[in-house]
Amino acid sequence: MNNEIDKIKLDKAFELLNFRLTENKSDLVEIVVCGGSALIYTGLITRTTKDVDIVALMKKGILSSPDPLPDVLIKSFQEVAEDLGLDDNWINNAVSRGEGGLFQLGLPDYFQQRLISRDYGEKLKVHFISRIDQIYFKLYASVDRGGYHINDLLKLEPNDDELLAASRWVITHDVSLEFLNLLKNFLVMIGYEKVSGKL
Template identity: 35%
Template sequence: MKPLDGQNLDRALQAVASALAHARAEPETVVICGGAALLSLGFISRRTKDVDVLAGVHPVDGLVDPRPFSSALKQAVEEVAKALGLPSNWFNAGPADQVMAGLPEGFLSRLQRREYGSHLIVFLPDRYDLIHLKLFAGVDQGPGRHWSDLKALNPTRDEMLAAARWVLGQDAGEVFPGVVRDALRIHDYADIADQL
């Protein structure tokens, strides 16, 4: 498996755009998140194993479930995986359920647009929204890269409080609020935990 850094991430996305154009396919528009978004925005320098597609973007409906990918996009992604030595799932819709679960208020209006040729538009979440998503991932998956990524985003206390309140709404389970508070305390955000 060849991990993606900022340079080969851009190369891979440009190659997808080129493959779509070569196939005379319709242009594709997606929202990516996770490590690939952080790399693209320059918040981290670590490598990532994949590109997490959070949503598709429809001109009328806004954010939509990207699954299943169009046959043209699927084919382009497979071609790029073979050409660049990437794993078959390097471009995936793993976090797409989050669109249905809910995103921070105003998420769509804060997206940042990147064009890769004429056939691929990628939207990236704003730093504020990445803080929310990374906190949720950190609480959900425990210590590791999500907390390191969150630290790289350098959230203010107000941003962390807003993110923590949003995260609390992502799971209706009885124990989840305690899990969120414990995770915050472990990572030096006891003052935020005490405000929830």
């Protein structure tokens, strides 16, 4: 089973998800997507991913928590997983689940205005986050978890002003002195000493 998702497979999965939502008599579902699938769709980075990270839901222009996900969405994306041989949780809300989630702790200013939207049919609209918001989220994930998030962040090539703004946002999510020191050391490690010195 090849559960790696590239842009072609991502589009196919969303088109099929729209079909399944229609079959299951769903209302319009609008999801806000971050992470690798948003990077792939927007062409910011060329790679594959294993899942679609839902950071928020939207209804009539209002963002809301994706925790919990609507039952009809879960049923529909699990059917798509079976159709395409994807992981059962190829769509998930892990990034905005519980009190420490990204949505719950607060999204960046003007986040919604920067979304890049695509209609996949009458029942599914997907909003992908922007490059700026990827920088914010990837900086937070890089300091918190490291790994491939660091590579993603560096490929986005943030300038000093962008990384400073992102840094000021991430320290509102973890206000501990320990996290601030980790952040400052990380910025030095990746070559942004000037940004580190302004925190």
